[in-house]
Amino acid sequence: MRNPLSKNIEEIKPSGIRKFFDIVSEMSDAISLGVGEPDFDTPWHIREEGIYSLEKGKTFYTSNAGLKELKIEITKYLARKFDLHYDYNKEVLVTVGGSEAIDVGLRVMLDPGDEVLIPQPSYVSYLPCVQLAHGKPVIINLKEENEFKLTKQELLESITEKTKVLVLPFPNNPTGSIMTREDLQDIADVIIEKDLYVISDEIYSELTYGTKHVSIASLPGMKERTIVINGFSKSFAMTGWRLGYATGPEILIKQMVKVHQFAIMCAPTTSQYAAVEALRNGDADVERMREAYDQRRRFLVEKFSKMGLECFEPFGAFYIFPSIKRFGMTSDEFATRLLKEEKVAVVPGTAFGDCGEGFLRISYAYSIDNLKIALERMEHFIARLEQEKTE
Template identity: 75%
Template sequence: MRNPLSKTIVTIQPSGIRKFFDIVNEMEDAISLGVGEPDFDTPWHIRDEGIYSLEKGRTFYTSNAGLKELKIEIAKYLFRNYDLQYDYQHEIIVTVGGSEAIDIAMRAMLDPGDEVLIPMPSYVSYLPCAVLANGVPVPINLKAENDFRLTAEELEAAITPKTKLLVMPFPNNPTGAIMEKKDLEAVAEVVKKHDLFVISDEIYSALTYTEKHISIASLPGMKERTIVINGFSKSHAMTGWRLGYACGPRIILDQMLKIHQYAIMCAPTTSQYAAVDALRAGDEDVQRMREEYNGRRRYLMHRFEEMGLECFEPYGAFYCFPCIKEFGMTSEEFATNLLKTEKVAVVPGTAFGDCGEGFIRISYAYSLDNLKEALDRMEHYITGLRGGNNGEA
């Protein structure tokens, strides 16, 4: 029998995040700090709008690019928060989460052999999406001593004549790193110099703690060469609603829309109506959740300091990325043994790229009570390691 499988898809590894999530689901009394999902319920007024849309029988397809009302609200939201101006008719597409937007952007922009620069460690989807779009992913290994920010020098060194696209994953998953305006300006100059395009994944843009997020697309000369990806999962606690959006130049969006038409048709109608209300009346919800995340972030940094566990301070998203190199174990070994001995799940840094070796990702999208219990167990674990215990059950 002929092999039914694509050679390309067989080479792609499953997500390293889901592996530990699946184990935890089968383990009694385990605490997971591994999944990047808000522990807040979707605010009631947003759920109510979704319910109302069903009661009114709004169960039909929307236009391929999304509800007109939603695209108008997205345009207003981006302008008032990030000084970005987009034509809702031609420069915004509503997608099934930010992940679909990343996928169709790469498929619309890449020809076979085009190189995609991916700062790493970063979200697990960028590399496989580049491969599936026939591109060649080129990792740029970010450094803890630079607070995991992308520098202009690192970008310049990675560019070749085949480079076409740069992924900007900030605020960053898994590190929590952000890019300040001066960092973005330096990167933008290199992008323009080499005539590159950018996919700026800004799904965590509402969750920054020391300064307001700045989009690279807002800088001079960058809007016309940038696709901005955003959505509702992280900011409005709407992960299961599966709703995101892409904004950018019409010449690119028109081609993305063709892929979206054939593969998806349109994003979920109920979710779109709920998202209209999220943007019109949800700013206070976002602020409340951001303040809660910030309190958890500060708690984790305090506990790490007490434990003597090295961790650079994250200023965005809801992740910490502590260093575990002192224990002489791989990230996979550390996370596996922590789960076995203390029933606490974290994600090995290598799930986000090889340069994540020596680190683990901890999500603080969990209640403070869960975080306290999990950190107590982790402290017990690393105290044993420092005392000569190898951490195994």
């Protein structure tokens, strides 16, 4: 029989995260610190609005680009939070999670062979989405000594005549790194000079600690060059509602709506009504969750320091990225042994790019009690490794 599979699809590797969670699912007493999902329930008033929309029979398709009320609230939210100003009718698309927005954005911008710069370590979907769009991923390996920020020099060294798009993944999953206004201005100068475009994934924009998130689209000359990706999963603890959005220049959003129209039709109606409530009345919920994450973040930084695990202090998202290089093991070996011997699941840094070797991604989207138990088990494991080195 002829091979029914696309060669392009066969060449795309599965997510490096799944291996460990397939094992965890078979271990009743394992603690997972690997999933990037808030441990909070969606706030009740948001759930209630979704329930109410069902009770009122609001179960029909919305417009392809999204519910008018939601698009208006998105523009109000972005204006007051991040000084981003969009036309709700022409520059906003509501999607099935932020991941769909990334996929559709790349598909409307790329012709075969166009190069897309992807700083790594970063979210696992960027590279395969570029491949699905028949673009060419070009990896920029970020460095620990720069706190995994993208530098102007790294960007310049990666640009060729075929470069078209930069993916800007900050606040960053998996490192927790952020980019300040000054950092972003250096990048914006290059983007404008080289006539490039940006997909700025800002899904963790509400989860920064000690500093306010800045969007590169808010800098002079960048709005017309940037698709901003955001959503409700992380900030409002709405992962299962599957709702995100993209904002950007009309010329791009118009084509994104077209792809979305044929592939999806529209995002879930119930989720959209709930999201209107989240944006109108959810600020206090976001602040409460952010404070809890910050407490956990500081706890982990202190504990890893006491364990002798080198780790820069993350100021965004809900991940920490400690180095395990001193143990002479690969990230995969360390994570595998930790899971089997202490029943704690973490993600090898290599799941987010080859330059993640020697690191682990640990999520603190878990209760402080679970984190304490998991860290005690990690201490036992590290003590055992130290003993093995002396034998």
